[in-house]
Amino acid sequence: MPEQLGFKLPSVPALGRADFLVAPSNAVAVAMIEGDADKLVLTGPDGAGKTHLAHVWASRRRAQIVAATEVCAWDVPALAQGAVAVEDVPDIATDEEAQKALFHLHNLVLAEGHALLLTGRGRVRDWGITLPDLASRIAAAPAAALKPPDDTLLAAVLAKLFADRQLTPKPDLIxxxxxxMDRSFAAARDLVARLDAASLAQKRPLSRALAGRVLDNEDPAAR
Incomplete structure (x- = not known):
């Protein structure tokens, strides 16, 4: 496999269960996502894998995935006719109407006998939900928490991100x-994208020297 290609290839995230790497930092959350709870809250830092696991959960439950900020735009009774995953709930912390719509959806989904997943960064108590009834129902739900990746998981994620781009780094690079690097999946994705761009711009293979310049925020096109 070539170390770098002369043209940009699309990078499409794989969101299936087989593509999610399980490690001690996320094993409990994965087990809960694969469980049978009717209501579940999935928490974690940005880039920890919440969207990936929401897709895994939705695939198992044949659920619709919607952003919390978009619930108001839906026909809530129609949406509640099946399982629903609502992403990024903290994004509606300052939107009273959106919180009311989510509260209505929450009650209808469960009343219809379907499952509900709510996701958000950080701890539930820090989500800033101001509608008391909604806040109390979210707080009462079982919570699956994703933690920052350990070295083993971070290495596996980097290797997969490089492979997705058909890149083969030198053995000492990862x-x-x-x-x-910053210890998060989001940082890993950003770093691999920057290394890919720098490798293409300079027509050089991936190496520690190239990575050092990228990590120090030097211009990838600089020679």
Whole structure:
């Protein structure tokens, strides 16, 4: 497999269960997503895999996935005729109408005997939901928490991100990146994208030297 290609390839995230790497930092959350709870809250930092696991859950439950900010735009009674995953609930912390719509959806989905998944970054108590009835129902739900990745998981994620782009880094590159990068999936995705761009711009293979310049925020096109 070539170390770099002379043209940009699309990078499409794989969101199936087989594509989610399980490690001690996320094993409990994965088990809860694969369980039978009618209502579940999935929490974690940005880039921890909430969207991926929401798609895994939705595939199992044949559920619709909607953003919390878009619930108001839906026909809520119609949406409640099946399981629903609502992403990024903290995004409606300052939107009273959106919170009322989510509360209505919450009650209808469960009343119809379907399942509901709510996701958001950070702890539930920090979501800032101001509608008391909605806040209390979210707080009462079982919560699956995703933690930042450990070294083993972060290395596997980096290897997969490079493979998705048909890139083969030098053997010492991934350990070098782990020592210097921010410890999150979001940071891993951003770093691999930047390394890909720098490799293409400079027509050089992926290496520690190239990575050092990218990590130090130098211009990828600089020679």
């Amino acid at each position: 350990p070098y990146l782990i020592r210097r």
